[in-house]
Amino acid sequence: MKKSKFLKGFVAVLLSLFIIYQTNAPCHAYNEADYVFDPNVGLSYIPVTYNAIRAQGYFGSQVAQLNKPEDIFIDQKDHIYIVDSGNNRIVMMDENMEHVRALNNFGGETLNNPQGIYVYDNGNMLIADTDNGRVLKVSPEGKLLKTFVKPESDLYDSSYAFRPTKVSINSIDQIFILNKDDYHGLTIIDEENTFRGYMASTKLQYSFADHVVQAFASESQKKKIAKRIPPTNSNFLIDQKNAIYTTTIHTKQGQLKKFSTIGKNIYPYGGSFGDKYIDYVLLHYGKKNSDPEFADLCVDSDGIINMVDNVSGRIYQYDGNGNNLMVFGGTGNWAGKFLSASSIAINSKGNIYVLDSTQNLLHVMKPTEFTLLIHKALKNYENGRYDKAVVYWQQVMDISPNYPMAHKGMGDSYLRNGEYRKAMQEYRISFYLPGYSEAFDAQLLLDVREHFAFVLFGILAIAILIMLLFKYFHRAYKRSFEKPVRSRWFRKGSRFRILLGSVFDPMEGFRTIREQRSEFDVTLPLILYGLVLASRVASLYLTHFPFQKDFYNMNIGMELLSLVIPLLSWVACNYLVTTIRSG
CATH class of the missing domain: 1.25.40.10 (Tetratricopeptide repeat domain)
Known part of the structure; x- marks a missing residue:
C-alpha cells in the first residue's frame, strides 16, 4: 500500500514537472520583449509596441492556401495585393481581408515565380514575372495591357539576365525595376520599354585587408579580389515625393538608403542598421549570431520607416533621421512572429502587414497606444509644434x-x-x-x-597671473645660482628647484638629478605616476558629457595602457639620451 502511494506520488511529481516545463517554454517565448537599440547605449526594453491581431494563410475554398508569398502591396483604399509566388498568381482582397479573389491568367499569359507587384491609382498592376524575364502591366480584371522585357540599349549591361524581382513607378510613370543579383541598382525604363538609365547603385566598401593583399598578392590572387562585386539591393519603394528607399543585403553598413531624384543618398544616417542581439528563441530555431538581412521596408505618410529582417524576424522602426524608435516581431511560429519574413507593408491606419514565405501566412499587427503617442510626438515636432x-x-x-x-x-x-x-x-x-x-x-x-565683463576680466586676470608667476619662478631659479637663498624651495638639491630646472633649463635639471641621484628615492615619482593614472580614470567618468566615451564598451585596462606605454617610452628614451650626453 505504501509502495503504491509512493509510486503514485512519484508519477504525479513527474507529470507536474513535465507540465510546468511544457507551459513555461512557450510563455517565455510569447513574452519576448520589444526594445529600442542605440549603438552608444545598447539595448533598452520598452512596453509592447504592436499587437498581432491576425495571421491567416487560407482564404476559402476558391482561393485556398497561400504558397510561398513573396510581396505585398497596399493601395490608397487599403486594398491588399499579394504575390503568391508558389501558386503563380496574384491574390487580392479588401482591408478586412474579405472579398478575396485571385488572378493567374492574363490574356493567355501565365506567371512563373513572380516576386513583385505595384498597383496604380486606377487599379492597374505591374507584376514582376521573375522567371519569365518580364514585367506585365495588367488591368484589375486581369487583362494584359503591356509587356516589358529586357531593354535594347548599348547603355544597358546585357551581361546580367533580365529577372525582375521588384517593380514601382515615379510621378512621371517611369518604371523602376530591381533586377535579381544586379549591382547596378534599379533599372529605369519608360512606357515604351526604352532604357532610361540606372539609379541607386551599390558600391564595394573599402577593405584595408584587400589593399594590403593587392600590394603583395600574385596575379591569380589579384584576379580573385577583382571578382568581388558590390552588395545588392533586396527591395525598394518610391514615395509620393519621388524619393527612393532601398534595402541592401550582404553589407554591414548603409543597409537603408534614401535617394533623391538625382541619385544622391540623402538619408542622414549611414551607419549600421539593426543589431546582432541573439535570444534563446533564435537559438532554438537554429539561428546564430548574424548580420541582419533586410528583406523589405515600408514607409508611412509621416516618413516613419519599418524594415523587416529575414534572419531574426524582427521589425526595426526608424524615423526620418535614423533614430531607432522600436524593435518588435521576432522569430516564432505564431501570430506576430516569423520564420522567413519576405515582405512588409503598412495601411492608412498604421497597421503593419507581414508576409511569411515559410509559414505561408499574412500577419496583421496593430500599433498600441504607446506607439501612437510616439508617432504623434514625432509628427508634432516635424510640423513645428x-x-x-x-x-x-x-x-x-x-x-x-x-x-x-x-x-x-x-x-x-x-x-x-x-x-x-x-x-x-x-x-x-x-x-x-x-x-x-x-x-x-x-x-x-x-x-x-550676460556676464561678458566678468568673463573678459577673469580671463585677463588669469593670463596676467600666469605670466607673473612664470616670470617670478624663472627669475628666482636664475637667482638661486648667483647667490645663496634662504628659501628651502630654491636651495641646491631641492626637488622644487629640480622641477623648475626641468622646465627652464632641462640640461641643468637632469644634470642635478644625475649628480644627486643617491639622495632621491622612487616613492614620490611612483606616487605621481599613480596619481596620473587615477586622474585618467577620473577624467573618463567626470569629463564634460559630449566628450565622454561609451561606458558600456569602455576598456579601463586599455585606457590605462595607452597612458602607461608612452610614459614608459619617454622614461626609457630620456634615460638613453641623458646617458649619451653624459659621455
Whole structure:
C-alpha cells in the first residue's frame, strides 16, 4: 500500500514537472520583449509596441492556401495585393481581408515565380514575372495591357539576365525595376520599354585587408579580389515625393538608403542598421549570431520607416533621421512572429502587414497606444509644434520613463523653444551627444553675453597671473645660482628647484638629478605616476558629457595602457639620451 502511494506520488511529481516545463517554454517565448537599440547605449526594453491581431494563410475554398508569398502591396483604399509566388498568381482582397479573389491568367499569359507587384491609382498592376524575364502591366480584371522585357540599349549591361524581382513607378510613370543579383541598382525604363538609365547603385566598401593583399598578392590572387562585386539591393519603394528607399543585403553598413531624384543618398544616417542581439528563441530555431538581412521596408505618410529582417524576424522602426524608435516581431511560429519574413507593408491606419514565405501566412499587427503617442510626438515636432510634442513625449515617459527617444524628443523641443538647460538635461539622459553640444553651446553663449565683463576680466586676470608667476619662478631659479637663498624651495638639491630646472633649463635639471641621484628615492615619482593614472580614470567618468566615451564598451585596462606605454617610452628614451650626453 505504501509502495503504491509512493509510486503514485512519484508519477504525479513527474507529470507536474513535465507540465510546468511544457507551459513555461512557450510563455517565455510569447513574452519576448520589444526594445529600442542605440549603438552608444545598447539595448533598452520598452512596453509592447504592436499587437498581432491576425495571421491567416487560407482564404476559402476558391482561393485556398497561400504558397510561398513573396510581396505585398497596399493601395490608397487599403486594398491588399499579394504575390503568391508558389501558386503563380496574384491574390487580392479588401482591408478586412474579405472579398478575396485571385488572378493567374492574363490574356493567355501565365506567371512563373513572380516576386513583385505595384498597383496604380486606377487599379492597374505591374507584376514582376521573375522567371519569365518580364514585367506585365495588367488591368484589375486581369487583362494584359503591356509587356516589358529586357531593354535594347548599348547603355544597358546585357551581361546580367533580365529577372525582375521588384517593380514601382515615379510621378512621371517611369518604371523602376530591381533586377535579381544586379549591382547596378534599379533599372529605369519608360512606357515604351526604352532604357532610361540606372539609379541607386551599390558600391564595394573599402577593405584595408584587400589593399594590403593587392600590394603583395600574385596575379591569380589579384584576379580573385577583382571578382568581388558590390552588395545588392533586396527591395525598394518610391514615395509620393519621388524619393527612393532601398534595402541592401550582404553589407554591414548603409543597409537603408534614401535617394533623391538625382541619385544622391540623402538619408542622414549611414551607419549600421539593426543589431546582432541573439535570444534563446533564435537559438532554438537554429539561428546564430548574424548580420541582419533586410528583406523589405515600408514607409508611412509621416516618413516613419519599418524594415523587416529575414534572419531574426524582427521589425526595426526608424524615423526620418535614423533614430531607432522600436524593435518588435521576432522569430516564432505564431501570430506576430516569423520564420522567413519576405515582405512588409503598412495601411492608412498604421497597421503593419507581414508576409511569411515559410509559414505561408499574412500577419496583421496593430500599433498600441504607446506607439501612437510616439508617432504623434514625432509628427508634432516635424510640423513645428514643439510645445505639443513635449506633451506627447511626457505621456510616453509616463508609460516608459526610460524610453530614450522621449528624452531626446523633449530635448529637441526644449532646444527649439530656447530652454537650453532643460534640453541639456534631457539629452544627457538619452545620451544624445550632438544635441547636448548644441544646447550647451547655445547656453554658454547666453551666459557669456550676460556676464561678458566678468568673463573678459577673469580671463585677463588669469593670463596676467600666469605670466607673473612664470616670470617670478624663472627669475628666482636664475637667482638661486648667483647667490645663496634662504628659501628651502630654491636651495641646491631641492626637488622644487629640480622641477623648475626641468622646465627652464632641462640640461641643468637632469644634470642635478644625475649628480644627486643617491639622495632621491622612487616613492614620490611612483606616487605621481599613480596619481596620473587615477586622474585618467577620473577624467573618463567626470569629463564634460559630449566628450565622454561609451561606458558600456569602455576598456579601463586599455585606457590605462595607452597612458602607461608612452610614459614608459619617454622614461626609457630620456634615460638613453641623458646617458649619451653624459659621455
